[in-house]
Amino acid sequence: MSEFSAASTPSTPGALLGLAVRVAREAAATARRMRAEAIGDVQTKSTATDVVTAADKAVERQVIEALRAARPDDDVLGEEYGTSATSATSAVRWILDPIDGTVNYLYGLPQYAVSLAAELDGVVVAGVVVNAANDDEWTATLGGGAWRGGKRLHGSAPGSLSQTLVGTGFGYDARRREHQGRVLAGLITQVRDIRRFGSAALDLCAVAEGTLDAYYEKGLNPWDWAAGGLVATEAGIVVSGLGGVAPGIDMLVAAPPAVHGPLHDALAALDAAGGA
Structure with a gap:
């Protein structure tokens, strides 16, 4: 019997996290090991700048197989292959970004992560982010x-x-980048400084530990922020959208309570959720 057998992995946050950590660590090792080979097989997705490597796909397949071995009835939502559904009765869905920061991975910049979260009845209850x-x-x-x-x-x-x-x-679309550039130009005079590291999952973890004070971005998908968003929230960070909207594709803002309101209002005034 597999060490990840369904019998040994109940649907509790702690047990789901234990499985997520083991699977994510193995996936991170694969991503690191494959890098030299994988960057020779690079394709594009939404635009010519939106890249995907052979490792993105291989790591996602590895994680899905490991989760299936442990909990065969669960669904998995991954960046590269979408929803891997079963005829399941399980209330658990896994949300996976196999390599968050693929451009960094391509260039050898040490900011790329495996992000894996467990969602129970529609609520994220466990998450791990591993900088591979x-x-x-x-x-x-x-x-x-x-x-x-x-x-x-x-x-x-x-x-x-x-x-x-x-x-x-x-974002990768030129029209979206143009709008985001205008937002950045309006915000930079109101804050200490701006950083762009290239991995939403790692940025949210940086806010959780205080190596960034805050983070915002338009265009994030669930796999970009499910695990990192829980890490930030559990560190006392307010994670929201703009104007009372939940965080998601239109906007995600993560900041400590004392500055979340002012940052939210500054981004709203700059129409940060607008544009393409």
Whole structure:
């Protein structure tokens, strides 16, 4: 019997996290091992700048197979292959980004991650993000806090928006980038500085541990932020959309409570959720 057998993996946040961590660590090792080979097989998706490597696909297949071995009735939503559905009665759905930060992966920049979350009855209850370049790892369970290397995370405490270091990202469509550039130009005079690292999952974990104060981005899919969003939320970070809308494809804003409101209002005034 597999060590990941269904009998040994009940549908509790802690048990789901344990499975997610083991699977994500193995997936990260595969991504790292495959890099030299995988970057020789690069294709594009939505635009010529939106790349996918052989490793993205191989890692996703590996994770799906491992999850299926452990919990054969669960569904999996992955970036590369979409929903892998079963005739399941399980209330659990896994949300996977096999390599978040594929452009970084392609160029050898050490910011690319395996992101895996477990959703129970539509609510994310467990998540892990592993930086495959160096094995840094962040975990969270709903109500159980966010952690890195045995240390509980609590985010940062900037005194004002003007003292806030903000991370962001950009879409692949040229029209969207043009609008995002205008938003960035309007925001940069209101904050301490802006950073763009190229992985939404790692950016959210950075906010959780305080190496970024805040983060925002338009165009994120569930696999981009499911695990990292839980890590941030469990670290006391407010994760939202704009104007009372839930975080998602239109906008995600993550910031400590003291500056979330001012950052939200600045982004709303700049029409950050608008454009293409």
